[in-house]
Amino acid sequence: MNRFTKNLHYFSPTGKAGLIILSLFFLMAVFSARLTTHPHDVSSGKALMPPCFDHVLGTDDIGVDLWSQLVYGARISLLVGFLTAGISGCFGALVGMFAGYTGGWMDRFFMRIIDGMMVLPDLPVMIVLAAFFGPGLAQVILVLSLFSWVFTARIVRSRVLVIKQKEYVIYARISGAGPVYLMRKHLFPEVLPLVWVSMIRLAGKAIVAEAGLSFLGLGDPTSRSWGLIIYHATRFPGIYYTRFWTWWLLYPFLALSGMVLALAFVCRDLETLADPRMNQKISGGV
Amino acid sequence: MLELNDLSIVYPENHGPLTAVDHVSLRLERGGRLGIIGESGCGKSSLALSLMGLNRKARTHGTIVYQGVQLNGQSDKAFKAVRWKKIAMVFQNGSEVLNPVLNVFEQLDEVLKTHRRFSTKQRRELVLTWLERVGLDRNWAFEFPHRLSGGMRQRALLAMALCCEPELLILDEPTSSLDARSRSELMGLIDSIQADQGYSLILISHQLSVIEAMTTDLLTLYAGQMMEYGPTHTLLHHPMHPYTRGLINASPDYQIYKELWGMPGGNHETPASNGCPFAPRCVQKGPRCKNSRPQVQIITDGRSLACNKGGIEILLKGEHLHKSFALKKGTVQALCDVNVELKSGEILAVLGKTGSGKSTLAHVLSGLYPSDQGRLTFWEPGLDSLSATRKRDGLQIVFQDPYSSTSHRMTVLDTVKEPLDILGWGTSESRRDAALSALAQVELPNKPEFLEKHGHALSGGQRQRLSLARALTMKPRILIADEITSMLDPSSRANLLRTLMGLQNAQGFSMIFITHDLFLARKVADRVMVMDRGRCIEQGSSVRVFQNPFHPRTRELVDTMLGNVKNEPMLGMKQNVYNLLKPREAETFFQVNHNKEQRRTP
Numbered sequence: 001m002n003r004f005t006k007n008l009h010y011f012s013p014t015g016k017a018g019l020i021i022l023s024l025f026f027l028m029a030v031f032s033a034r035l036t037t038h039p040h041d042v043s044s045g046k047a048l049m050p051p052c053f054d055h056v057l058g059t060d061d062i063g064v065d066l067w068s069q070l071v072y073g074a075r076i077s078l079l080v081g082f083l084t085a086g087i088s089g090c091f092g093a094l095v096g097m098f099a100g101y102t103g104g105w106m107d108r109f110f111m112r113i114i115d116g117m118m119v120l121p122d123l124p125v126m127i128v129l130a131a132f133f134g135p136g137l138a139q140v141i142l143v144l145s146l147f148s149w150v151f152t153a154r155i156v157r158s159r160v161l162v163i164k165q166k167e168y169v170i171y172a173r174i175s176g177a178g179p180v181y182l183m184r185k186h187l188f189p190e191v192l193p194l195v196w197v198s199m200i201r202l203a204g205k206a207i208v209a210e211a212g213l214s215f216l217g218l219g220d221p222t223s224r225s226w227g228l229i230i231y232h233a234t235r236f237p238g239i240y241y242t243r244f245w246t247w248w249l250l251y252p253f254l255a256l257s258g259m260v261l262a263l264a265f266v267c268r269d270l271e272t273l274a275d276p277r278m279n280q281k282i283s284g285g286v
Numbered sequence: 287m288l289e290l291n292d293l294s295i296v297y298p299e300n301h302g303p304l305t306a307v308d309h310v311s312l313r314l315e316r317g318g319r320l321g322i323i324g325e326s327g328c329g330k331s332s333l334a335l336s337l338m339g340l341n342r343k344a345r346t347h348g349t350i351v352y353q354g355v356q357l358n359g360q361s362d363k364a365f366k367a368v369r370w371k372k373i374a375m376v377f378q379n380g381s382e383v384l385n386p387v388l389n390v391f392e393q394l395d396e397v398l399k400t401h402r403r404f405s406t407k408q409r410r411e412l413v414l415t416w417l418e419r420v421g422l423d424r425n426w427a428f429e430f431p432h433r434l435s436g437g438m439r440q441r442a443l444l445a446m447a448l449c450c451e452p453e454l455l456i457l458d459e460p461t462s463s464l465d466a467r468s469r470s471e472l473m474g475l476i477d478s479i480q481a482d483q484g485y486s487l488i489l490i491s492h493q494l495s496v497i498e499a500m501t502t503d504l505l506t507l508y509a510g511q512m513m514e515y516g517p518t519h520t521l522l523h524h525p526m527h528p529y530t531r532g533l534i535n536a537s538p539d540y541q542i543y544k545e546l547w548g549m550p551g552g553n554h555e556t557p558a559s560n561g562c563p564f565a566p567r568c569v570q571k572g573p574r575c576k577n578s579r580p581q582v583q584i585i586t587d588g589r590s591l592a593c594n595k596g597g598i599e600i601l602l603k604g605e606h607l608h609k610s611f612a613l614k615k616g617t618v619q620a621l622c623d624v625n626v627e628l629k630s631g632e633i634l635a636v637l638g639k640t641g642s643g644k645s646t647l648a649h650v651l652s653g654l655y656p657s658d659q660g661r662l663t664f665w666e667p668g669l670d671s672l673s674a675t676r677k678r679d680g681l682q683i684v685f686q687d688p689y690s691s692t693s694h695r696m697t698v699l700d701t702v703k704e705p706l707d708i709l710g711w712g713t714s715e716s717r718r719d720a721a722l723s724a725l726a727q728v729e730l731p732n733k734p735e736f737l738e739k740h741g742h743a744l745s746g747g748q749r750q751r752l753s754l755a756r757a758l759t760m761k762p763r764i765l766i767a768d769e770i771t772s773m774l775d776p777s778s779r780a781n782l783l784r785t786l787m788g789l790q791n792a793q794g795f796s797m798i799f800i801t802h803d804l805f806l807a808r809k810v811a812d813r814v815m816v817m818d819r820g821r822c823i824e825q826g827s828s829v830r831v832f833q834n835p836f837h838p839r840t841r842e843l844v845d846t847m848l849g850n851v852k853n854e855p856m857l858g859m860k861q862n863v864y865n866l867l868k869p870r871e872a873e874t875f876f877q878v879n880h881n882k883e884q885r886r887t888p
């Protein structure tokens with residue numbers, strides 16, 4: 001905690017704002033049951049009610065409270081975002097570290113795979129994959145992870161290549177340190193800040209991608225993610241001709257943008273912190 | 287002529303007998319010149335006094351045989367028969383030996399009166415002739431000793447010793463109190479009279495240049511025991527015993543460039559009689575040295591040696607090392623048929639321009655990458671460069687860049703004890719203790735707040751000390767220092783070097799010091815190896831290489847970097863330009879510069 005408050009000092013005002021917004025969303029997701037009075041999946045009022053005292057953000061076409069949907073949707077968005085980031089971050093870090101450390105044909109092999117993944121247009125492939133795996137939250141996370149780890153792997157590998165040449169690693173190596181020791185003691189702690197940064201960035205991307213997939217109807221139909229709210233809203237025939245969009249479409253959109261923006265702000269500050277040239281400021285990781 | 291067989295001289299002291307000379311055997315032929323060197327208290331003077339029979343307090347064992355007659359163990363008569371007449375001695379301290387109430391003439395006269403049968407007139411003539419021969423004016427003959435200068439007193443003593451025309455002259459530190467000019471005069475004198483009279487000579491001196499000039503054979507004594515014996519020149523230039531080398535390294539007439547360091551631990555108690563007496567101070571002592579007394583062994587060409595390890599060990603030997611690196615187009619030959627040898631306790635400087643293969647050599651030796659061809663042997667059979675770096679008492683390397691060689695992220699303590707952690711040596715407490723003592727050795731604080739500091743919070747000099755401490759926790763036998771001072775400011779560099787040299791002297795590890803700075807190498811090295819384009823072009827003692835380089839490229843290197851700079855910096859620059867460019871280009875270069883200068887001055 002002490003280190004956290006110390007590092008908070010290096011955040012810019014926008015970064016701090018991002019952190020605050022992000023923590024608000026977290027609180028929202030955690031205490032969603034206490035924040036809502038209406039259920040998020042069952043109709044609790046008239047259809048398409050504009051915001052009023054009872055339904056602060058109005059209701060959708062079947063009368064489900066939008067505030068409840070939004071609050072519970074935060075759970076889905078955060079879950080998808082951070083789980084995807086976690087899986088792909090860890091996997092990417094491992095692959096990057098392994099490829100960078102071993103070098104040679106292993107390195108070339110992984111790098112070609114990564115290059116291939118990077119040039120693939122991800123959205124169409126994701127749609128195909130999502131369609132192939134079928135709708136569902138786990139599937140969405142899997143599909144998103146499959147495309148995200150390459151960025152982390154690439155960054156981590158390049159950093160490992162640099163650290164590997166450092167004389168203190170060479171010294172440890174000729175002193176008899178094995179690969180496990182080197183990775184644990186030298187490589188991993190060095191790349192950890194980079195992994196954090198790339199994970200935060202991936203979380204933002206994943207949240208948007210999840211919304212995108214849901215918007216295309218490839219999300220989990222039983223869940224109520226923000227993407228799905230937008231999907232349902234846009235499927236409503238009269239959405240563009242009526243004033244329904246001012247609550248039905250706007251609030252999920254704002255929530256989504258707010259979250260992604262907050263992540264972007266935090267990510268930008270973390271990047272500056274994890275910059276090797278600013279190593280002095282992030283002793284012991286972020 | 288003179289033969290010592292197993293001679294021991296023991297002083298019966300209150301707290302037990304003190305052995306001043308311990309089982310020394312040697313022979314001196316007629317006309318032979320023997321030098322004896324050793325630290326104070328090693329028994330040189332006791333030996334000399336015993337030869338004269340003047341060591342009445344001491345008990346002698348073994349025999350002193352002079353021309354077939356055993357001198358010791360008999361009554362004093364045997365000695366009286368030879369003292370002054372056959373064996374004469376010039377004592378160390380003129381002012382104490384000469385009788386203050388007799389003038390010089392009377393003192394010499396007294397000696398002649400006692401030992402020779404001459405008439406008064408003959409004696410007078412003889413005394414004055416001898417005084418003149420040793421270069422003391424007749425006028426001084428009738429002065430009292432206190433009116434004479436040190437050199438004059440020494441001359442008077444020499445005349446006193448020579449006037450009985452002895453067959454063996456013992457000189458105990460005859461030149462120690464003289465200035466350089468008087469010293470060389472006196473030496474010349476002894477030399478010329480010896481050529482004339484043909485006496486044998488035993489010279490005891492701390493001044494190795496005097497020993498080398500005056501003697502043909504040399505004996506080194508330590509704690510009364512013979513350590514090494516052999517022809518003077520060979521012994522002084524290729525010592526085989528660590529003690530002899532230590533004496534030479536501490537001598538300013540031989541170490542003209544290198545910093546002087548005495549052998550550490552001079553005031554030790556007399557060691558146990560069953561081991562090697564020099565073992566506590568020896569840089570290469572092994573378990574055997576503690577318990578087994580070294581026997582004198584004849585090596586070759588009249589050299590003998592008393593060392594359990596057979597003399598100075600060779601710790602590392604690389605033969606015909608090759609290493610090349612693949613480039614995009616072709617290969618670069620970084621090492622080409624390099625032979626390298628490192629003895630225990632020795633500092634080898636590897637010199638050469640940038641890209642000459644110095645660091646590649648260091649990396650091959652430390653097992654960073656294997657050599658393409660060639661053989662690398664270490665002090666222990668079965669040890670290779672990989673296993674040598676992975677053990678305590680092995681090989682350690684310190685790199686050039688302090689910012690890269692220690693992690694900015696690890697704490698001081700973690701960095702220093704890292705090699706021990708990797709080895710899993712001892713308990714975590716003992717590792718911590720080893721790290722703390724290594725930090726103290728490199729003069730870094732070992733307070734808790736410093737131990738918890740991260741690498742990035744330290745200066746370059748501190749970080750270089752840190753990486754040195756890290757190497758020292760492994761108690762290395764060989765330390766490879768790869769340009770360790772090149773990135774430091776002059777003051778930090780000097781401080782680090784002094785610390786390093788002090789540690790080297792105290793712990794006795796061997797060092798390969800890689801540098802392109804010839805000034806630095808001259809201060810540090812015992813031996814120098816010069817590399818050029820991956821080849822070793824010259825190897826030799828530091829003094830020899832810097833004073834008289836054989837290879838033209840070494841000469842060029844020494845001239846451009848040391849020679850001309852010494853005389854005139856600009857000339858050095860000019861020489862550099864000439865070396866780099868072809869003569870005509872160089873001319874143009876200076877012409878252009880000259881014109882520019884002229885244009886600048888209105």
